[in-house]
Amino acid sequence: MMLKSFLNLVLPPICPLCAQYAEDERFCQRCFDSIKIIKNPICLCCGAPFISEENEDHLCGICIKKRRPFSHARSIGIYEGVLLDAIHRFKYNGKTSLAKPLGRIMTDEFLANNYDLIVPVPLHKTRLTERGFNQSLFLAREIATIYNLPIDYLNLKRIRPTDPQINLRGADRIANVRGAFAVEKAAVFKDKKILLIDDVYTTGATVTECSKILKKAGAKDVSILTLARVVNL
Ligand SMILES: [Zn+2]
Numbered sequence: 001m002m003l004k005s006f007l008n009l010v011l012p013p014i015c016p017l018c019a020q021y022a023e024d025e026r027f028c029q030r031c032f033d034s035i036k037i038i039k040n041p042i043c044l045c046c047g048a049p050f051i052s053e054e055n056e057d058h059l060c061g062i063c064i065k066k067r068r069p070f071s072h073a074r075s076i077g078i079y080e081g082v083l084l085d086a087i088h089r090f091k092y093n094g095k096t097s098l099a100k101p102l103g104r105i106m107t108d109e110f111l112a113n114n115y116d117l118i119v120p121v122p123l124h125k126t127r128l129t130e131r132g133f134n135q136s137l138f139l140a141r142e143i144a145t146i147y148n149l150p151i152d153y154l155n156l157k158r159i160r161p162t163d164p165q166i167n168l169r170g171a172d173r174i175a176n177v178r179g180a181f182a183v184e185k186a187a188v189f190k191d192k193k194i195l196l197i198d199d200v201y202t203t204g205a206t207v208t209e210c211s212k213i214l215k216k217a218g219a220k221d222v223s224i225l226t227l228a229r230v231v232n233l
C-alpha cells in the first residue's frame with residue numbers, strides 16, 4: 001500500500017487517452033496533435049471556419065443576414081476523431097477524469113481573461129439525473145479555475161427537457177430549444193460580460209437561445225466557447 005502511493009507520487013502522469021507519458025494534466029503530444037484545432041480564417045461572429053486559408057476573418061453568410069444575440073462564438077477543435085472519442089467517453093461513459101485534460105485544451109487555446117462570469121449551458125434535471133453530471137459545468141469549472149473567474153451554474157436553467165440536438169435538423173433544432181431555458185435570479189447576470197460554455201457547437205441553436213435569455217436578464221455581453229464544433233466542409 002505504501003509502495004503504491006509512493007509510486008503514484010513519483011511516476012510521471014499518463015495520457016488519459018492512450019496511456020503514454022503526458023505532461024501534467026494534458027493529453028500526450030501525439031493525441032493532442034491528432035485533434036483538428038480550428039484555425040483562422042473563421043467567421044468573426046459565429047466562429048465557423050472557412051475553407052480558404054488565405055482570406056482574413058470575415059462574417060459568414062448567416063451572420064451577415066441575421067444578428068446573433070452573442071458577440072462571438074469560438075470552438076477549439078473539429079468534432080471528429082480523437083476529440084469526438086474523448087467527448088463521448090467523457091459524456092456518455094462517465095469518464096469525468098477527462099474534464100481536466102479537455103478543459104486544459106480550452107484554456108490553452110482560448111484567452112478567457114476578459115469576462116466577468118463563466119456560465120455553463122445547463123442540463124434539464126431529468127438528463128442530469130440520467131448522466132449524473134453536467135459535462136459543460138465540468139469544463140466551465142476548469143476554465144474558471146485557470147482564469148480565476150467566478151462561475152454561476154444555478155441561475156440559468158433548462159426548464160424543459162429537449163431532444164439531443166445532434167439527432168435533429170436545422171429548423172427542428174431551433175424549435176427544440178425555444179422556451180427551454182429560464183433565468184432564476186436575473187441580478188446575477190446584470191451588466192456582466194458572460195462567457196457561456198458548452199461541449200459541442202452543432203448549429204448554435206442552444207447557445208443562441210441561452211444568449212437571448214441571458215441578454216434579456218440584463219447581461220452586457222455574451223460570448224460562447226465550446227470545446228468542439230460540428231463542421232461540414
Ligand atoms: Zn495520448
Ligand SMILES: [Zn+2]
Pocket residue numbers: 043044045046047048059060061062063064
Ligand atoms: Zn458566422
